Amino acid sequence: MIEKVKKSFETISLPPPQIDSHHSLERMIYQRRSIREYSEETLTLSDVSQLLWSGQGITDPMDNYRAVPSAGALYPLELYLITGNVQNLSEGIYRYHPSKHELAIIVFGEKRSSLSIASLRQDCVRDGAVTIAVTAVFERTRWKYGNRSERYICMEVGHVCQNISLQAEALNLGTVVVGAFNDSSVTQVLDLPDNEIPLCLIPIGKKQN
Numbered sequence: 001m002i003e004k005v006k007k008s009f010e011t012i013s014l015p016p017p018q019i020d021s022h023h024s025l026e027r028m029i030y031q032r033r034s035i036r037e038y039s040e041e042t043l044t045l046s047d048v049s050q051l052l053w054s055g056q057g058i059t060d061p062m063d064n065y066r067a068v069p070s071a072g073a074l075y076p077l078e079l080y081l082i083t084g085n086v087q088n089l090s091e092g093i094y095r096y097h098p099s100k101h102e103l104a105i106i107v108f109g110e111k112r113s114s115l116s117i118a119s120l121r122q123d124c125v126r127d128g129a130v131t132i133a134v135t136a137v138f139e140r141t142r143w144k145y146g147n148r149s150e151r152y153i154c155m156e157v158g159h160v161c162q163n164i165s166l167q168a169e170a171l172n173l174g175t176v177v178v179g180a181f182n183d184s185s186v187t188q189v190l191d192l193p194d195n196e197i198p199l200c201l202i203p204i205g206k207k208q209n
C-alpha cells in the first residue's frame with residue numbers, strides 16, 4: 001500500500017521519555033478526571049515528549065512495538081500536536097513521528113482558535129497549552145481485517161486516550177477527550193490527507209490551583 005505523506009523538512013527532536021516516576025498507576029487511575037479549564041502556564045518540551053510517547057511512542061525498538069496495542073501491529077493512528085504555549089516550540093501544527101521521537105512541522109501560526117471553532121466552540125480546545133489530535137488511516141487496518149477494522153480502530157483510539165490521560169495526570173496536567181467536532185472543519189484546520197480521518201482531540205494544560 002502506498003500512502004502519500006506530506007514532506008516536511010523541519011523537524012524537532014524531542015527529549016527522551018522517562019519510564020519511571022514516583023506516581024502509582026493506581027493513584028493516577030483513581031485521580032483522573034476530565035478537566036476543561038487550564039492555567040496559562042507554559043508546558044515544557046519534556047511534557048510534550050512524555051505525552052506523545054505515552055500515546056504512540058516506541059517501547060520496543062527491536063520490533064517497533066508501541067506504548068499502545070494495535071490490531072496486527074498495523075498502527076493506523078497518527079498524532080498531531082497543535083501548540084499554543086510550549087517553551088521553545090513555535091505555535092503551529094506538528095506531526096509526531098514515533099520512530100524518531102520527533103515532530104515535523106506542518107504549518108506555523110496560531111491554530112487553536114480555528115480548532116476550537118471546529119470543535120463546536122469548545123473553550124478547552126482554545127485554552128489548552130496544546131491539543132493532541134488523533135487521526136486514523138483506516139486502510140492500514142482494513143486491507144487485513146475488512147469490516148472489523150472499524151471496531152479495532154475504535155478500540156485503539158481508546159487505548160491512546162487513556163494512556164495520554166493517565167500520563168497527563170502523572171505530570172499534574174489537566175486534560176479531556178473531545179469527540180464533539182465538525183469532521184470536515186477539523187480536517188481542514190489540520191490539512192489532513194484525503195485518506196486520514198480525525199477521531200478525537202485531547203486538549204492539555206496546567207491545572208488551575
Ligand SMILES: Cc1cc2nc3c(=O)[nH]c(=O)nc-3n(C[C@H](O)[C@H](O)[C@H](O)COP(=O)(O)O)c2cc1C
Pocket residue numbers: 032033034035036122176177178179180181
Ligand atoms: C468518546 C468521548 C467523547 C467525549 N467528548 C467530549 C467533548 O466533546 N467535550 C467534553 O467536554 N467532554 C467530552 N468527553 C468527556 C466526558 O464528558 C467525560 O469523560 C465524562 O463526563 C465523565 O467524566 P470524567 O472523565 O471526569 O470521569 C468525552 C469522552 C469520551 C470518552
